[in-house]
Amino acid sequence: MLENLVAWLTGNLSPSARIWTALAPAILACAYFLGGLLIFCIRCAFKGVPRDEETLKRGSTVLVGFFLRHYFFWVIQPLWALILRSGLPANALSMLSGLLGISSGVAVAAGRFALGGWLFLAAGILDVMDGRIARTRKEANPAGAALDSVLDRYVDSAMLMGLAWYYRDTWVLLPALGALLGSSLVPYVRAKGEGLGVSVRDGAMQRLERVLFLGVGTALSPILEAVFWPEEKHPMHWLAVVGLVFVAIMSNLTAISRFRNLVKALAPKRQEARSEKAIVGLNAAAGAIATAVDFALVLALVEWMNLLPAWATVLGALLGAVVNYSINRVLTFRSTAAVGRQMVRYAVVSGTSALLNAGGVALLTLHPQLAYTLGWWLVRGVVYFAWNLPLQRDYVFNDTTPNNDTLLEQRPHAA
Template identity: 50%
Template sequence: MSVLSDWFTGSLSAALRIWTAAAPALLLIAYALIGLAAYVVRTLAWGRFHDEEADGRGLGGLTTARARHFFAWLMRPLWQGLAAAGVPPNAITTLAVGLAAGGGVAIAAGRFALGGWLYVSAGALDYLDGRVARATGQASPSGAALDSVLDRYCESAVLVGLAWYYRESWVLLPCLLALTGSLFVPYVRARGEALGATMKDVGFMQRPERILVLGLSVALSPILEAIISPEDPRPPHWIAAAGVTLIALTSHATAFQRLAFLVRALSGSLPRDDRRSLPRTIAVSALATALDFAVVQMLMIGTGAPPPLATGVGCVAGGIVAFTLSRVWAFAAEAGPRGSQAMRFVFVSGSSAALNAGGVAVLLLLPAMNDRLAWVLTRLVVFVTWNYPLLRDHVFALGPAVNDVNDDVPLSDPRERDVSRA
């Protein structure tokens, strides 16, 4: 009882902090291994288990169909037991919200192991409530709406708790980005399906993956902290920081992935072939960025120039290299009008420099934000959302590398790509 009391009050020794963070994981691993052994026997005797509902949910990029069917089989005894006991599905949903809210409070107070495992438990209950509802004939549109809305509160509670804990750290930015990304991902899907598009298989960081990554990274982070800084009363929790940063990046990438798919689906067009132009543009950008970075560091360290100014000058220097290589190699657009391409490239480069400089300036307003991290984050966002789309569709739009129909025959009008593949 004393250990349990110390766990809730946060006064455990380093060894016990490791044990209490790892013990639930060990129990889950043991359950999964026992289940896997039973599943192998079941497969050999009666064939592989197939769950139709798992097919209906679609696949995320981090899971496979076999993994989801195995997980459904592993969770089957739990929801069957709850259904047999007559537990109302809405009670399971509200319990999940309570656990997630408690997890958010625990995380805000620095109790990452407790908060992380509460969130993982809430995620498991979120899976079970729908199963119980359908097994007992209690599924309804109102229950589905309630479950969907409360899911957003569960995820937000944990991310708000993380944001509070990291309120004086650079990790605050990934927390806020993860919060907005986790809201945009389901919104784009809901909006798309309301307009008649099928979105279930679009996106690689969906809710199950987010629960797994965020919950486990938070729950297991005290293990590392107990090893490297056992006496620190407010450790940085690097594993949790890495997890929430991954969620921040991949959730927005998934939202943009879904948005691009939705726009193409509603407009009746298909995505263009970026297999040559995208990797070459990344290589060109990497080379230009290396020059950009060298100029930035030289100005900041050698002359003491402020980061926004140094970033702007570095972008201009890198742009000269980027234009030449993009025109002759990445997009193979030498046949296009050089003057027009140059003017358009100047516009893209100038606006990119402004966006990069402004982004760095804004990020440096955050507490404890490192100028190099701000530079990297800004460059990444500007490249994905601004540079590459404009280079492909505006500056070098007539290059054969962006031709979806025939890479050897340039098109007179880029819009013909969509017509030919409609």
């Protein structure tokens, strides 16, 4: 008995022990939550869905809808009532949630995924309750909200740092760092928006979803490893990897979506002749047509006129630039400004775009494990959306912006 306890504490577990350390809490949790779901569905059939007011205010996501959220807060009512009667302060629950969450990161860093996953889920449940306890007792205050918010960031970061440490010698380190970045940006953009008077709460991967996918995936992953790879000394824990990659992708998409909506809400309103999607589509089509014309001219000059490929490339690039400029001026942005000034600005944007693309590809090729073709497309996409499209819209073809000569003429002269 003592040997089994020492083995459990040190992590020196047999395959069957690894399964049971993950499965035993899962059996109890599943029995409670699945049984609760059955009773909840029967109740809903006769009395309707018991609506939780705070859930309605916070909204739902594609991943976890209103039904599941109402069910979750209904099924944890016994635990919530027990904590409420105990008289524990809400700040104590926040601190306990923080301690459990940080401990989860230490556990997964040591390879104890079942322990770390359940600690992370327990921290998430306590985090849901502390604010509700404070509001029910009418003890909610800015200090408690600040404590809760900061501790949430520590809990998320600790878990992801623990996973990053465990996977430090594998490719999974990259999604672990990506999830850490996305999980930090999602609440930051929301807080920044609230500070500027804009509410940005959209996105599929919010904190409840992060806790759910990371916690469940990590807690149950030893079962899969013990069944299929029982002799592996440093198992990959593939269920945790799937959850981690999913959180990394979705949290960054949520952060980008919130950031885009925030900037759009704060930016000066523009009178657009068409929707933004139409502009992006026409701009991309102009680039594709220009590239095709460029390539066709290069082939014609080299194959039919025996011109050197280098010179043919220069001429093809010039023709492609003219075609791209013309389509964007006439069709995409419907600009009527002076051509000369626009051509100069277009040349500036195109030249800097070429440098950014070349530099980005050069940097990514420093990592030979990344295919250069993937790096090329990645850099192209980032430069297009972060540099080419905004500058063509707001700098090259923006007819509403006065030129510098006009602004200089309008400056008051010194007496």
